[in-house]
Amino acid sequence: MNGTPDAVVVGAGPNGLAAALRLSAAGLAVQVVERGERAGGGMRTEELTLPGFAHDVCSTVHPMGAASPFFREFDLPSRGVRLLHPDIAYAHPLDGGRAALSHRSLEETARGLGRDADNYRRLFEPLVAQGDDIVRYFLSSAFRRLPTSGVTGIARFGLQALPNVRWLAHRYFETEDARALIGGAAAHGMLDLTRPLTSGLGMILGMLAHHAGWPLVEGGSQSLADAMVRALEEQGSEVVTGHEVTDLREFERVPAVLLDTSPGAFVQMAGAGVHEGYRRWVRRYEHGPGVFKVDWALSGPVPWTNPDVRRAGTIHLAGTLEETIAGEAAPAAGRTTDLPYVLAVQPTVVDPSRAPEGKHVFWAYVHVPHGSPVDMTDAIERQIERFAPGFRDLVLARATKNAPQMQAWNPNHVGGDISNGEASLRQMLARPVPRWNTYRTPMAGRYLASAATPPGPAVHGMCGDNAARVALREVFGVRHAPALRAA
Numbered sequence: 001m002n003g004t005p006d007a008v009v010v011g012a013g014p015n016g017l018a019a020a021l022r023l024s025a026a027g028l029a030v031q032v033v034e035r036g037e038r039a040g041g042g043m044r045t046e047e048l049t050l051p052g053f054a055h056d057v058c059s060t061v062h063p064m065g066a067a068s069p070f071f072r073e074f075d076l077p078s079r080g081v082r083l084l085h086p087d088i089a090y091a092h093p094l095d096g097g098r099a100a101l102s103h104r105s106l107e108e109t110a111r112g113l114g115r116d117a118d119n120y121r122r123l124f125e126p127l128v129a130q131g132d133d134i135v136r137y138f139l140s141s142a143f144r145r146l147p148t149s150g151v152t153g154i155a156r157f158g159l160q161a162l163p164n165v166r167w168l169a170h171r172y173f174e175t176e177d178a179r180a181l182i183g184g185a186a187a188h189g190m191l192d193l194t195r196p197l198t199s200g201l202g203m204i205l206g207m208l209a210h211h212a213g214w215p216l217v218e219g220g221s222q223s224l225a226d227a228m229v230r231a232l233e234e235q236g237s238e239v240v241t242g243h244e245v246t247d248l249r250e251f252e253r254v255p256a257v258l259l260d261t262s263p264g265a266f267v268q269m270a271g272a273g274v275h276e277g278y279r280r281w282v283r284r285y286e287h288g289p290g291v292f293k294v295d296w297a298l299s300g301p302v303p304w305t306n307p308d309v310r311r312a313g314t315i316h317l318a319g320t321l322e323e324t325i326a327g328e329a330a331p332a333a334g335r336t337t338d339l340p341y342v343l344a345v346q347p348t349v350v351d352p353s354r355a356p357e358g359k360h361v362f363w364a365y366v367h368v369p370h371g372s373p374v375d376m377t378d379a380i381e382r383q384i385e386r387f388a389p390g391f392r393d394l395v396l397a398r399a400t401k402n403a404p405q406m407q408a409w410n411p412n413h414v415g416g417d418i419s420n421g422e423a424s425l426r427q428m429l430a431r432p433v434p435r436w437n438t439y440r441t442p443m444a445g446r447y448l449a450s451a452a453t454p455p456g457p458a459v460h461g462m463c464g465d466n467a468a469r470v471a472l473r474e475v476f477g478v479r480h481a482p483a484l485r486a487a
Helices: 014-025 063-067 069-074 108-109 114-129 129-138 151-161 164-171 175-187 199-209 223-235 261-271 276-284 307-311 322-332 377-387 403-409 425-429 462-476
Strands: 007-010 030-033 086-093 101-104 239-240 256-261 290-298 310-317 340-343 359-370 394-402 444-446
Touching: 007 014, 007 462, 014 030, 014 223, 014 256, 014 394, 014 462, 063 069, 063 129, 063 199, 069 462, 086 175, 086 307, 101 108, 101 175, 101 199, 101 307, 108 114, 108 199, 108 403, 114 129, 114 164, 114 175, 114 199, 129 151, 129 199, 129 359, 151 199, 164 175, 164 199, 164 322, 175 199, 175 310, 175 322, 223 239, 256 261, 256 462, 261 444, 290 377, 290 403, 307 310, 310 377, 322 359, 340 377, 359 377, 394 403, 444 462
Parallel strands: 007 030, 007 256, 030 239, 086 310, 256 444
Antiparallel strands: 086 101, 290 359, 290 394, 310 340, 340 359
């Protein structure tokens, strides 16, 4: 880029790229600086096992992305990004060949839950009806203010979101199938499921299955990252890869710098530019459990005992709700377990382009104690075999990443925590520090724009978009952020 840019974004993950696009839409010259050799952060896709097998290294399924106001405005189809919806959004196998299934259709999901059909409708129909209002409110930077629209649906959701998911499951459902289904969704939050707020994640992910779906990006999540980079470059901005920022004085002449980093990384880069009070709050910021992930190249589809599970994009493997709760209690308490909750995705169910003809890619991860180097491959594969006997016979190759390796691959995953900070009630209200505008830092013109700010983890781009709007207002005097430029 000729001359000094108007703004620099450190980190080319989904939030960093979203921030850059919003700034670029205002006519600013933006430079994105990325430590890795490719842009994308958690959206990268690589051949981890064998040639021709495309594995998403982190994010694969994008319910938040499909619902996100930012990505809806970005208009994925016009950018050549195709979202693929599996027949079944997610499945929760149970012993004896049973499985609880979440379809795109709320009615079809309810019918499959037998005597809990009316209970499922009672919980989810009002949420789906006001899905746009709920998503817009909780993904905005104003979620701590009273809503101006959709008040009834938001209030209903908020009141039921505060307790733990065991309370929600037992209040609404009579069958183990329905209870396991919502518990499996809630476990995405990487929290002990007896803690507050786990109901909220189970409800919002369950609602999104019917509102926006749980889609995958055709060709791999990298396709979404590449589309965002292309849009930036077409607008005259640039993305520089292979450059690690260690000192923010590198950009001392740049009016605005936005950081898609962990809070600790920002403080380290800021040096003496950050006062001790802010440093103390950042030291108190808690990172949650890590993950241990396995990617497989398979000679055929996973042989699930229940044939409907073979049509699901995402599978939650744990058994009953109580088994799910026990599996998530272990890493939260600093322990591993032989019966973990396993989150698995089979992308080639809807996207055969990710593997050679007739072959499949498949991945799964479990939550482990923060920073644990433990190898959970055997425990994961035993849980898969429990519901898909003969799975190991299909394995052509596997690649694993423990929690420290996840952090080495992406420094935002501190201790293997792919959420960039525990999604507890306290840390969702004050993320990462207790101040009203948590994007603003003590350094003038320097803003946090990562999943460590509201609304938190997932590929939705809203942390970066929200931070960019603050920077536009405070640094450049742009009170109303311009719309993203058309493709």
